[in-house]
Amino acid sequence: MSLTRRDFVKLCTGTVAGFGVSQMFNPSVVQALEKFVPHVFWIQGQGCTGCSVSLLNSVHPSIAKVLLDVITLDFHPTIMGSEGEVAWGHMTDVAKEQKGKYIVIFEGSVPVAENGHYCILGEKDGKEYTMLETTLEMAKNAAVVVNVGTCAAYGGIPAAEGNVTGSTSVTKVLADNGIKTPVVNVPGCPPHPDWMIGTLVYAINAIEEKGLEGGLGEVVKILDSEGRPTPFFGENIHDNCPYLSKFDEDEFSKVFTDKENCRYELGCKGPSANADCFKRKWNGGVNWCVENAVCLGCVEPGFPDEMSPFYEAG
Amino acid sequence: MSKSSTPAKDGKIKIAIDPVSRIEGHLKAEVVVKDGKVVDAWLSGGMYRGFENILVGRDPRDAAQLTQRLCGVCPTAHSTAACLALDDACDVKITKNGRVTRNLIFGANYLQSHLLHFYHLAALDFVRGPGKAPFVPRFDQPDLRLDEKTNAVAVDQYIKALEIRRICHEMVALFGGKMPHISGQVVGGTTEIPTKEKLAEYASRFKEVRKFVAETYLPTVYLIGSVYKDLFKIGGGYKNCMSYGVFPMDEEGTKTLIDSGVYIDGKDEKFNPALIKEFVKYSWFEDSCSDLHPSKGKTIPDVHKEGAYSFIKASRYNKKPVEVGPLARMWIHNPELSEIGKKQLKDLYGIKAVKFRDLGEDLAFSLMGRHVARAEEALIVADAINDTWLKEIKAGEDTYVESKVPVTGEGIGFTEAPRGSLLHYINIQDSKVANYQLMPATLWNTNPRDDMGQRGPVEEALIGCPVPDTGSPVDISRIIRSFDP
Ligand code: SF4
Ligand code: SF4
Numbered sequence: 068m069s070l071t072r073r074d075f076v077k078l079c080t081g082t083v084a085g086f087g088v089s090q091m092f093n094p095s096v097v098q099a100l101e102k103f104v105p106h107v108f109w110i111q112g113q114g115c116t117g118c119s120v121s122l123l124n125s126v127h128p129s130i131a132k133v134l135l136d137v138i139t140l141d142f143h144p145t146i147m148g149s150e151g152e153v154a155w156g157h158m159t160d161v162a163k164e165q166k167g168k169y170i171v172i173f174e175g176s177v178p179v180a181e182n183g184h185y186c187i188l189g190e191k192d193g194k195e196y197t198m199l200e201t202t203l204e205m206a207k208n209a210a211v212v213v214n215v216g217t218c219a220a221y222g223g224i225p226a227a228e229g230n231v232t233g234s235t236s237v238t239k240v241l242a243d244n245g246i247k248t249p250v251v252n253v254p255g256c257p258p259h260p261d262w263m264i265g266t267l268v269y270a271i272n273a274i275e276e277k278g279l280e281g282g283l284g285e286v287v288k289i290l291d292s293e294g295r296p297t298p299f300f301g302e303n304i305h306d307n308c309p310y311l312s313k314f315d316e317d318e319f320s321k322v323f324t325d326k327e328n329c330r331y332e333l334g335c336k337g338p339s340a341n342a343d344c345f346k347r348k349w350n351g352g353v354n355w356c357v358e359n360a361v362c363l364g365c366v367e368p369g370f371p372d373e374m375s376p377f378y379e380a381g
Numbered sequence: 382m383s384k385s386s387t388p389a390k391d392g393k394i395k396i397a398i399d400p401v402s403r404i405e406g407h408l409k410a411e412v413v414v415k416d417g418k419v420v421d422a423w424l425s426g427g428m429y430r431g432f433e434n435i436l437v438g439r440d441p442r443d444a445a446q447l448t449q450r451l452c453g454v455c456p457t458a459h460s461t462a463a464c465l466a467l468d469d470a471c472d473v474k475i476t477k478n479g480r481v482t483r484n485l486i487f488g489a490n491y492l493q494s495h496l497l498h499f500y501h502l503a504a505l506d507f508v509r510g511p512g513k514a515p516f517v518p519r520f521d522q523p524d525l526r527l528d529e530k531t532n533a534v535a536v537d538q539y540i541k542a543l544e545i546r547r548i549c550h551e552m553v554a555l556f557g558g559k560m561p562h563i564s565g566q567v568v569g570g571t572t573e574i575p576t577k578e579k580l581a582e583y584a585s586r587f588k589e590v591r592k593f594v595a596e597t598y599l600p601t602v603y604l605i606g607s608v609y610k611d612l613f614k615i616g617g618g619y620k621n622c623m624s625y626g627v628f629p630m631d632e633e634g635t636k637t638l639i640d641s642g643v644y645i646d647g648k649d650e651k652f653n654p655a656l657i658k659e660f661v662k663y664s665w666f667e668d669s670c671s672d673l674h675p676s677k678g679k680t681i682p683d684v685h686k687e688g689a690y691s692f693i694k695a696s697r698y699n700k701k702p703v704e705v706g707p708l709a710r711m712w713i714h715n716p717e718l719s720e721i722g723k724k725q726l727k728d729l730y731g732i733k734a735v736k737f738r739d740l741g742e743d744l745a746f747s748l749m750g751r752h753v754a755r756a757e758e759a760l761i762v763a764d765a766i767n768d769t770w771l772k773e774i775k776a777g778e779d780t781y782v783e784s785k786v787p788v789t790g791e792g793i794g795f796t797e798a799p800r801g802s803l804l805h806y807i808n809i810q811d812s813k814v815a816n817y818q819l820m821p822a823t824l825w826n827t828n829p830r831d832d833m834g835q836r837g838p839v840e841e842a843l844i845g846c847p848v849p850d851t852g853s854p855v856d857i858s859r860i861i862r863s864f865d866p
Contacts, residue, residue: 085515113430115563116405117453123501124560131540140515147515150858151398157518178429184684185692187407187427190399192603224450230433231682257453257561311861323572326782349559350551353582358557359565360572363446370445376440378567 097120101276104136106169107267108205111145112198113186113225113234114175117257119145124350126258133264137271138170144188155189155196162208168279170270171209176218176225177202180233199240200336203337206241211270211283212250214238218260220252220294221368228372238294243309249283250292258367259347267297278352293368295341304362305337307345330357334378336364383758385562392416399427401858403502404866408827410857414848422836422843424827429665433680436817441467441786441809442568444817448805451821453561455496457490457553457822458798460566460693467568470792470807471784477632478844479570479780481522481773484628484638485583486557486566487631488766490582492547492616494799495561495707498865499752500542505647505717506859507605508535520853526608534790535605538597545593548586555579570781572686577776582706582772594756595721602756606749610730616748616860618842621645623825624708625652625697627802628765637763639758639797641729645701649713654795656699657804660831665689671832675806676791678818695831696824704838705801705825706745706864707755711737712745721758722753748856751863784848785814798822800865839864 109119140147142158149157157381162169171191176199178185183199190196206212214237217223224236225377238250253266268288274282289296305311313319313329320328329335340362356362362375374381388394392415399409399797400693407427432451436444445463449456461483468475509525509532510803511654525536528730546658550560554574557838565572575583579633606613613619618800643650659678669680682692695702703709728734734740737757744750787809794805801822808816828837836844839861848854 072612083604111407113428115450115453115456115561117450117456120497120561123497123543126547130543134515135511135513139513142514144400145405145406146501147402148510148519149518150400151521153518154400154402157514181684185429185682187409187425188400190397193397195399223436224432224447225430227435229431229437231431232429234430256450308741322781323442323567324574324779326573344835350554351547352549354554354558356558356564359556360567361564363564364561371443375443378440378442378445379424 068332075161077279078106078202087355101145103271104139106160106165106171106219107138108169109140109172109174109197109214110188110224111150112173112177112202112219113232114146114216114218116174118174118263119143119244120264122266123262125264126351146310150340152191155191158235159191159325161203166208167240168210170211170213171205172213172215173202173219174215176222176234177240178234179232179240180376185232199224202237202240202300203244203246204316206246206248209248210279211286212218212237212241213253214250215253217254217256217365217370220254221370223256224292224371250294251286251296254295254300255342256363256370259349260283261347265287267298277293295366299343300341300366302341302343303338304340304345304357308337308357310357311343326358330361332380333361334376334380334381335361336374337362339374340364340367342366391717393420394851396854397856398854400489401861403505403862406823406866408861410843410864412843412846412857414851417847417849418481419843419846419848423690424829424837424840425691426827429607429692431680431682432819433817436814439814441470441807441814444814445567449562449599449818449841451497451819453828455490455494455563455798456517456560456679457487457566457802458803459805460563461487462692462794464566464568464790464795464802465794466805467570467689467794468792470671470790470795470809471568471783471786473569473784474632474778475570475782477781478574478775479779480629480632481770481782482556482571482573482575483566483812484768484770485774486553486563486622487569488628488762488770489552489587489614490547491762491799492594493546493553495755496542496546496549498799499598499602500539500864503752503862504535504539504853506862507609508532508539510536511817512540512546520851520855522853524853525853527605531604534758535601537603541593541597547591548590552583552586554588555583557609569661569784571846572781574778575774575776580771580774580776587766587771588861591767594759599719599721599760600725602752603722603729606753607729609749612749613744613747614861615846615856616744616751616842616863617746618704619702620704620742620746621701622701622712623652623705623802624713624803625795625797627710629632639710639761640714641711643698643703644713645699645703654793657820658697658700660695661688662699662832663829664694670694671748675818675820676793676808677803678806680818680864691829693824693828694819695828697831700833701840702828702831702835702838704739704864705724705822705823706751707758707799708745708751709801711754711758716757716761719757722757748860748863749790786813788851823866826864839866
């Protein structure tokens with residue numbers, strides 16, 4: 068893998084200068100990143116492809132570099148060249164060959180009602196494969212499962228109240244079926260590209276340093292109780308918000324376009340959201356939800372039901 | 382599509398492509414091939430999430446946030462349609478600056494979506510990517526015709542376009558908060574008043590995007606088309622199309638940058654919202670959901686329904702299947718072609734064309750015609766950003782009007798997502814969502830047969846598609862992808 072030290076440091080810091088490199092991303096480790104290019108399968112269930120589109124926004128390292136040097140992306144419905152049985156067959160062949168060593172990434176939730184019929188992913192030799200059975204099969208033989216997005220991690224919108232598809236998180240489907248592969252959740256609706264790439268790079272890095280088992284042990288160590296890597300999800304938005312002093316002084320904005328005051332009364336869910344958006348910001352650092360409107364708490368297991376109504380104080 | 386497929390006694394071979402990749406969502410195509418050509422086709426949408434049901438009982442204002450999550454490529458389109466429906470239901474008249482800011486947000490995502498579609502979804506149909514996954518494996522006979530030099534240039538463009546579309550997202554986020562899934566558009570306008578600084582940031586990013594659209598994307602589409610001229614002859618379909626119109630140019634919503642209209646059986650008609658209906662005979666929904674206008678719409682799944690083969694409802698205009706999307710819009714709006722378009726049509730194709738319709742029905746309604754229409758439209762949107770909206774916008778002037786959710790009410794929002802006509806309908810009772818119906822572009826294009834037995838537009842476009850080698854049915858997904866389903 069040919070990440071330069073500079074790329075790596077940039078990835079791990081927010082866009083705002085001066086927030087420093089997180090201690091766990093010890094730059095000395097970066098030099099070791101040379102050989103290990105894992106096979107990765109990206110499976111989409113009930114989602115909107117927003118996580119994939121957000122991934123394409125990766126800057127350091129660029130998404131082109133990620134695809135060409137950092138990982139071998141053997142399956143990704145939105146960007147792969149192949150289709151139909153050629154694609155499906157390639158995935159199952161490589162998965163067999165790489166058993167126990169590959170990374171599987173899930174985007175979107177898993178509908179379990181009606182035997183999984185609400186989400187069909189592909190077909191081979193006349194048999195259709197549902198998201199449910201593909202999830203179980205691909206997770207069982209993976210080294211690690213990475214759930215990107217709140218749908219895969221916690222169920223998200225497809226699993227919200229009123230759904231008829233029995234939609235649930237990948238995490239729960241695996242637990243219910245006794246699959247013990249380590250799971251990392253990178254929530255967000257969608258997640259920031261740095262959260263996804265940063266987590267992947269951290270895992271690759273750790274595996275390269277300490278071998279498969281030791282490396283995965285390192286990865287599990289940095290997860291919080293919701294399975295999220297703390298370097299990205301370890302701080303509360305409200306506690307770090309530039310408007311916090313206004314909150315403490317009871318100075319609240321009454322309309323969205325008032326940018327002077329705290330957004331709490333407009334419905335801001337910053338107090339119950341844990342992510343580093345306040346310093347990392349979005350899309351090249353040009354803006355973020357709270358500066359623009361309100362935080363919806365999109366990285367939390369309770370999103371969206373516990374966060375709505377979005378525009379009423381929680 | 383296993384290569385062992387041998388024809389049945391009647392000479393017919395059935396092949397399936399599942400997944401149809403490089404699209405947004407889950408789609409399967411099944412076709413019957415006879416004598417090297419497709420003679421019948423079925424498209425199956427393999428996923429159901431049930432947003433309509435999830436929205437019921439919620440705060441109506443949440444609809445704009447929740448429905449954006451239908452599509453990560455065009456969330457701004459859903460946010461726009463939902464906000465138009467909510468503006469209507471809450472009876473708000475937005476300010477001029479609010480309207481223009483919305484156009485700047487949506488316009489930047491139009492460009493993002495068109496670039497993503499051509500370069501990152503469709504281009505691998507014509508370009509050999511790097512010899513590494515995810516660009517390989519491919520079909521044995523991928524029909525890639527570009528010479529080595531042109532191919533290398535195209536691969537460079539693929540990578541450059543990744544960056545340009547990311548810059549488009551930054552433009553969206555400047556006023557929209559973030560992308561994908563913006564926070565900055567709400568009932569009553571936008572949550573951020575553009576400042577001088579942010580407008581300058583938007584404009585400087587836009588410069589690079591516009592240059593790429595005009596000088597790289599547009600000529601490349603024509604150039605690739607000239608190497609694949611035969612693809613102007615396939616994928617025509619019904620040649621019926623529709624546009625709701627998009628990008629309001631006044632506060633009354635009477636004038637749009639791109640016209641609304643309907644074109645059926647060779648005749649132009651004024652768009653009449655009352656003539657839209659959905660049919661579900663071949664969709665996994667209860668029959669009681671059929672033959673309804675969205676304001677009466679119902680969405681009750683029934684996965685055991687006999688004969689059904691898709692989660693997509695069959696949307697119809699006056700009971701006719703109509704194509705939607707860039708080709709439909711360019712056909713209806715019939716703008717003057719770009720200078721580069723006129724020149725290349727003459728130099729590369731020997732066609733003298735000034736306006737879009739000069740291409741003629743047969744060339745325009747085709748696989749390549751759709752790519753040309755999309756590229757021409759990208760320049761029109763870029764020009765509107767440049768010549769109109771960036772001039773109209775007033776730094777510091779209000780973009781938001783306060784409103785209250787009514788106890789009862791209804792609203793409808795019509796817009797055009799980059800991939801085609803989009804409608805949101807909301808019915809409010811007790812200040813909560815009582816019914817919400819969604820009709821995205823995918824429903825118009827990739828739908829299955831309707832109650833009258835008519836194929837959906839993409840199904841019809843597949844008829845006649847050449848399949849010389851059933852082991853490598855490249856043109857089938859090329860046609861499907863040309864719609865950006
Ligand atoms: S704007 Fe939101 S996150 Fe910031 S202080 Fe107010 S409530 Fe907390
Ligand atoms: S600010 Fe809140 S809603 Fe926005 S991305 Fe971060 S956690 Fe999600």
